[in-house]
Amino acid sequence: MIEFNDVSLVYPNGHQGLKDVNVTIEDGEFVVIVGLSGAGKSTFIRSINRLVTPTAGELKVGGDNILNYKSKGLRDLRTKVGMIFQSYNLVKRNSVFRNVLAGRLGHTGTVRSVFNFFSKEDKALAYESLKRVNIDEKIYSRADQLSGGQQQRVSIARVLTQKPNYILADEPVASLDPPTSHQVMKYLRRINKEDNITTIVNLHFIDMAMEYADRIIGMRSGEVVFDGPVSEVSEATFEEIYGRSIREDDLRGGAEDGEQHQ
Numbered sequence: 001m002i003e004f005n006d007v008s009l010v011y012p013n014g015h016q017g018l019k020d021v022n023v024t025i026e027d028g029e030f031v032v033i034v035g036l037s038g039a040g041k042s043t044f045i046r047s048i049n050r051l052v053t054p055t056a057g058e059l060k061v062g063g064d065n066i067l068n069y070k071s072k073g074l075r076d077l078r079t080k081v082g083m084i085f086q087s088y089n090l091v092k093r094n095s096v097f098r099n100v101l102a103g104r105l106g107h108t109g110t111v112r113s114v115f116n117f118f119s120k121e122d123k124a125l126a127y128e129s130l131k132r133v134n135i136d137e138k139i140y141s142r143a144d145q146l147s148g149g150q151q152q153r154v155s156i157a158r159v160l161t162q163k164p165n166y167i168l169a170d171e172p173v174a175s176l177d178p179p180t181s182h183q184v185m186k187y188l189r190r191i192n193k194e195d196n197i198t199t200i201v202n203l204h205f206i207d208m209a210m211e212y213a214d215r216i217i218g219m220r221s222g223e224v225v226f227d228g229p230v231s232e233v234s235e236a237t238f239e240e241i242y243g244r245s246i247r248e249d250d251l252r253g254g255a256e257d258g259e260q261h262q
């Protein structure tokens with residue numbers, strides 16, 4: 001469970017990134033955060049693995065207030081919480097396999113990995129994870145030889161190899177074309193359901209939010225202004241969250257088949 005109790009975050013320059021946020025996310029939920037640019041979506045997500053640190057309130061992950069964590073606590077937290085980025089964050093010159101094995105770093109320790117001391121189990125898990133996102137045939141390719149959609153699948157495989165309890169994804173499809181975006185969202189959704197990993201995704205596109213979320217949280221100016229199941233969300237809800245009418249570029253479109261697996 002993730003619990004925000006009166007969480008606020010003021011950046012060093014005085015800008016308030018989060019204002020009195022109260023949100024509880026149960027284990028296994030698939031939550032999509034929406035809001036205009038600057039609304040605080042990344043700040044919300046990045047608070048959960050302490051890439052940024054709220055300045056007031058209490059933020060519990062698995063029952064523990066993570067705002068007190070120092071180095072060891074933070075390392076353990078980041079092993080439990082996997083992260084997927086818009087820009088994939090792969091090591092470009094490394095092989096796909098090596099990138100996916102990096103998901104074990106929090107478990108094995110950096111020194112072991114430097115000397116390639118990954119166990120047979122770790123390697124089997126990395127391969128299994130690549131298979132789950134249908135990219136196992138690229139195992140020995142260099143990461144930078146892959147398309148954007150393929151790289152994002154590798155980054156999902158890396159998170160799977162990490163065996164996290166939570167997955168955070170900050171605009172995971174913002175750099176992808178519409179069909180590939182849907183493919184990536186389908187993998188995230190499938191993993192959430194099959195492995196019961198709590199998943200929180202920031203998205204700009206309201207049609208995708210509606211298609212994949214169980215629950216939508218709307219943010220504006222650092223505040224949660226909507227929180228409810230998809231069944232309670234209408235176009236008017238988005239207009240309220242955005243403070244303006246919905247436009248064409250708020251929609252991703254293109255739910256047809258994704259990029260070919262190759």
Ligand SMILES: Nc1ncnc2c1ncn2[C@@H]1O[C@H](COP(=O)(O)OP(=O)(O)OP(=O)(O)O)[C@@H](O)[C@H]1O
Pocket residue numbers: 011012013015016017035036037038039040041042043044
């Ligand atoms: N390190 C920082 N220092 C100061 N202000 C920041 C910092 N990071 C973010 N902000 C500000 O906090 C607000 C929320 O930023 P955040 O990145 O969380 O928004 P977002 O909803 O993710 O936006 P986008 O959709 O553009 O990614 C913005 O006004 C932003 O300018």
Ligand SMILES: [Mg+2]
Pocket residue numbers: 041042043170202
């Ligand atoms: Mg953001």
